[in-house]
Amino acid sequence: MERSDIEGKSMTEEINDLLERLKFSEEESIQVISKNDVQNARGFESWAVGKIMATEIPNREAMYRVFKSLWFTKEEVDFVALKEGVVIVKFGCQEDRSRILNLTPWLFDRCLFSMLPFEKGKDFDSYEFWWSPFWLRIYNIPFELLERQMVLDVRNALGELVAIDWRDRNGGWTEFVRIKVKINVLKPLRRVVKVLDREGTEVIGVIKYERLPDFCYGCGIIGHSSKICRHNKEASKLNESNLQYGSWMRAPLVYPTQDRNIRRNGVELMKSKDQMNADREESQSNSRGESEQMGQKGKETSGEEESMSTSPWEKRSHKAMRDGLGRFKSKRKRHRGLGGENGEESPTKLVKRRLLENVSPFKAVAGDQPRQEQ
16 A cells, blocks of 8 residues: 555544454454443533634633633533544533533634534544534514514525524514524625515615624635635735625624623524424433332332331330320329319329328228137
8 A cells, every 4th residue: 555545544544444454363352341330331422522613723721721611510521632623522411511502602712612512423524513503683674574484484594593582672672683593604604684575575684693703804704814814815905995794793792771780581492303302202201210210119118108017016116105105195184182173293193192092091900900710
């Protein structure tokens, strides 16, 4: 095999070709059985795969530290750098991964760090890192068109619809439509969307992006500036008067008259059919598991009660306890005193009084005298 052919192949392909040619010895054919528990063996289910979508790669170690401080994960998170800018993000639990992925996009040093769920056995070159979700605001839409059906109509033109935010600062859509859409960052950013109303009148909506990373004002592609643009060689010579893209495409994060503590709400997550089927199967399996656990707990409780009721020794002990409590309650009796008043006397006084009544002095003297013979 020539050297050029070896350099053209990846490490995985080279190893696979090598394993096909090798003949293993008896010792090399012995299989090692892994004894990892299920939790450790399936730890990859909480992983994610990320990549920096920028021409100039920032400091990775600094990015790791910043993300760890921002994410506030329940479990420890680790970063493993691979070739060509790919990074494996090892979350400690699936809850952390789901929350961080739902908060995408994540930026560091104005560069996009695109993340996707890790899939077992999938080649890293097969991950579509260029599809990244962004929050979009569509301005200049007439008030009568600010409705859900309009959003569903334009979603095919903008990309895959991820979520819809039904409220702005006034409690409803009054100034713009806010939606989360997956866009292709390898293509120029979309600036407008044209909508036709029922009368056939064309309305042009202007698109602004939230948390938009650095992009080229010459070609409109994310990941580089106009100074190093390879798509538009004249981008560096353009001025503000003839630029087709610009900072006006960035949406303001806070309104000038809006309280910074007010958060937006009313977000509707849009799920695909595969996600809905997976969630339905997961909920059914969870409900079955919970019902089985409740049934098992009920059996254990009934077994404990049955063993308590069928034990002869415990029966006698419980009966003795009940009888003792009954006697203790009945020991204090009310008696009538010499003046006719009612009062309570202690068990000790009650015993002394009964002894004095049963054994009088006259009976004691008569009992001591010898019986006379007749």
